[in-house]
Every structure is written in C-alpha cells, then in structure tokens.
Amino acid sequence: MFDNLSLKLDKAFQSLKGQGRITEINVATTVKEIRKALIDADVNYKVAKEVTDDIRDKAMGQDVLTAISPGQLLVKITNDELTSLMGGQSEDIKIEGSPAVILIAGLQGSGKTTFSGKLANYLKKQGRSVLLTACDIYRPAAIDQLKVLGEQVGVEVYAEPENKDAVKIAKAAIEHAKKNNHRIVIVDTAGRLAVDEEMMDEIARLKAALNPSETLFVVDSMTGQDAVNTAKAFNDRLNFDGVVLTKLDGDTRGGAALSIRRVVDKPIKFMSLGEKMEAIDRFYPERMASRILG
Ligand code: GDP
Numbered sequence: 001m002f003d004n005l006s007l008k009l010d011k012a013f014q015s016l017k018g019q020g021r022i023t024e025i026n027v028a029t030t031v032k033e034i035r036k037a038l039i040d041a042d043v044n045y046k047v048a049k050e051v052t053d054d055i056r057d058k059a060m061g062q063d064v065l066t067a068i069s070p071g072q073l074l075v076k077i078t079n080d081e082l083t084s085l086m087g088g089q090s091e092d093i094k095i096e097g098s099p100a101v102i103l104i105a106g107l108q109g110s111g112k113t114t115f116s117g118k119l120a121n122y123l124k125k126q127g128r129s130v131l132l133t134a135c136d137i138y139r140p141a142a143i144d145q146l147k148v149l150g151e152q153v154g155v156e157v158y159a160e161p162e163n164k165d166a167v168k169i170a171k172a173a174i175e176h177a178k179k180n181n182h183r184i185v186i187v188d189t190a191g192r193l194a195v196d197e198e199m200m201d202e203i204a205r206l207k208a209a210l211n212p213s214e215t216l217f218v219v220d221s222m223t224g225q226d227a228v229n230t231a232k233a234f235n236d237r238l239n240f241d242g243v244v245l246t247k248l249d250g251d252t253r254g255g256a257a258l259s260i261r262r263v264v265d266k267p268i269k270f271m272s273l274g275e276k277m278e279a280i281d282r283f284y285p286e287r288m289a290s291r292i293l294g
Pocket of ligand 1: 110113191246248274279
C-alpha cells in the first residue's frame with residue numbers, strides 16, 4: 001500500500017535531509033516534488049495543489065529556513081498536512097436505535113458484501129447481536145454470498161429471495177431483529193457497475209424508509225479518480241455518513257484515500273486490506289500519514 005508514493009516522498013525529502021541550511025529555492029523544489037508524487041498517486045490535482053501550497057506556506061511561516069534540521073521539520077509539516085487532509089481525527093460509526101440500522105452502499109464489485117460480513121464480524125466481536133440483511137434483489141448470487149459469509153462469522157442472515165422490493169425486505173428484517181433481540185441490522189444493498197438513476201433511487205428510498213443511524217459508502221481504492229467521482233455522486237444523492245476504503249492491500253496508488261475526505265467532506269471510517277473476514281480496520285488519519293511518510 002502506498003509504496004510508490006512513500007518512495008517518491010522520501011526522495012523528495014532526501015535533498016533536504018542532513019542539510020543545516022536551506023534556501024527558499026530548496027523548499028520550492030521539494031514542495032514541487034511532493035506535489036508531483038501526490039498527483040502520480042492519483043490524488044486529485046486541485047487537492048494536491050491545495051495541500052502543497054499549505055505545506056509551502058507553513059514551511060515559510062515556521063522558519064524552516066533557519067531550523068536546525070529543516071528536512072525533519074518539513075517532513076513533520078507534511079505529515080500534519082496529510083493527516084488533516086484525511087480528516088484529522090478518527091471517527092467511529094454511530095450505532096443508535098433499536099435496532100440500529102447500518103446501510104451499506106456502493107457500486108457492484110466495490111466490496112460491499114464482503115465488508116458487510118466483516119462489519120458483522122467486527123461488531124459481533126464487540127459483543128453485539130447483529131443481523132445481516134441481503135437486499136441485493138438483482139443478483140441471487142449476492143444473497144448466497146452473504147449467507148456464506150454470515151455462516152463463516154456466525155451471524156444470522158435475513159433474506160427473501162423471491163421478494164423484489166428491497167424496502168419491504170429491509171423492513172421485515174428490522175421486525176425480525178426486534179423479535180430476536182438483534183441490536184444491529186446491517187443492510188447490504190444492490191450495486192451497479194456505474195452510477196445510474198435506478199440504483200440511486202433505490203438506495204435513496206431505502207435510506208428514507210429505514211432511517212439508518214449510519215450509511216456507509218464502500219469504494220474500491222484501486223479505482224483512482226473514479227473512486228472520488230463515485231463518492232461525490234453517492235454523497236450528493238445520499239448524504240452518507242462515512243466512507244469505507246476497500247482493497248488497500250492491492251497495488252493501489254492510494255489517491256482515493258488521500259482525496260475523498262477533502263472532496264466529499266465525509267470521514268473515512270474503515271479500511272479493508274484483504275478478502276478475509278478479519279481484514280477490517282478503523283481508519284486513523286494520523287497513522288495513515290505516518291505510514292505514507294515511512
Ligand atoms: P460487492 O459487489 O460490492 O458486494 O463486492 P464484493 O464484496 O462481492 O467484492 C468484490 C470482490 O472484491 C470479491 O472478489 C471480494 O473477495 C473482493 N474484495 C473485497 N474486499 C477486498 C479487499 O479489501 N481486498 C481485496 N484484495 N479484495 C477484496
């Protein structure tokens with residue numbers, strides 16, 4: 001994850017490290033290299049420019065030119081900027097209501113069903129009683145996939161394979177949860193290969209009908225700029241509460257992780273680094289920034 005970006009940033013700082021005194025030109029050159037590294041990692045151009053302009057301004061404001069180790073100070077400023085770019089504080093999901101409903105949205109193939117299973121596993125391990133609900137009414141295979149995952153993590157899966165009304169299925173699942181003392185209902189929804197009106201209408205209807213305490217948008221980090229555009233389209237329509245970045249274990253350039261927060265102004269709450277049910281982690285901007293800067 002982020003190997004290329006880390007390497008390029010390291011290279012950008014190399015010329016400053018060990019130098020006792022640097023000039024404005026040194027700073028400008030390094031900042032330019034940082035910008036290039038971010039853009040190469042698929043960070044939105046506007047975001048990369050904003051971030052590096054901030055790094056340059058802060059570097060000048062904090063007397064990098066007279067600092068004892070200017071290279072280190074610039075690394076720290078960059079670390080702080082990347083942390084703030086990714087949202088600063090880590091944010092937890094909201095679990096409210098009886099039962100609390102968590103709605104999972106995203107494109108087909110983004111990792112929604114896998115993440116639903118992982119989230120159920122994660123919450124179950126915290127001692128909560130969870131019900132998974134299969135609301136992908138278009139792909140029978142998606143229902144089976146969720147059932148397999150539910151079995152794997154020991155969480156009940158509610159499904160009505162013959163029913164083609166996602167809202168009715170989800171409402172019945174909530175009733176089922178009430179009767180069986182499940183405190184959380186995770187609703188896995190249908191996705192399409194690209195944003196389309198029908199999908200957006202359906203997920204918007206689900207959100208309005210279920211009043212979830214948390215709506216999570218799941219996005220494949222490997223899709224680069226598309227990830228950001230898709231996030232924007234879903235957020236405009238759904239006003240979701242948080243983002244889940246999947247497939248960060250892949251050979252991703254990581255731009256999604258770095259630009260989504262700034263573009264949609266919603267926190268990244270979880271990340272997923274693999275297909276296993278245990279591969280789910282809370283997202284901590286500071287840890288991610290440190291990881292990127294090595
Ligand atoms: P959905 O269509 O959005 O429900 O997506 P799925 O959950 O079916 O995931 C699509 C594919 O991506 C499956 O083959 C998953 O095993 C895989 N996948 C999901 N999350 C991850 C991840 O974090 N890392 C990797 N490498 N693969 C993942």
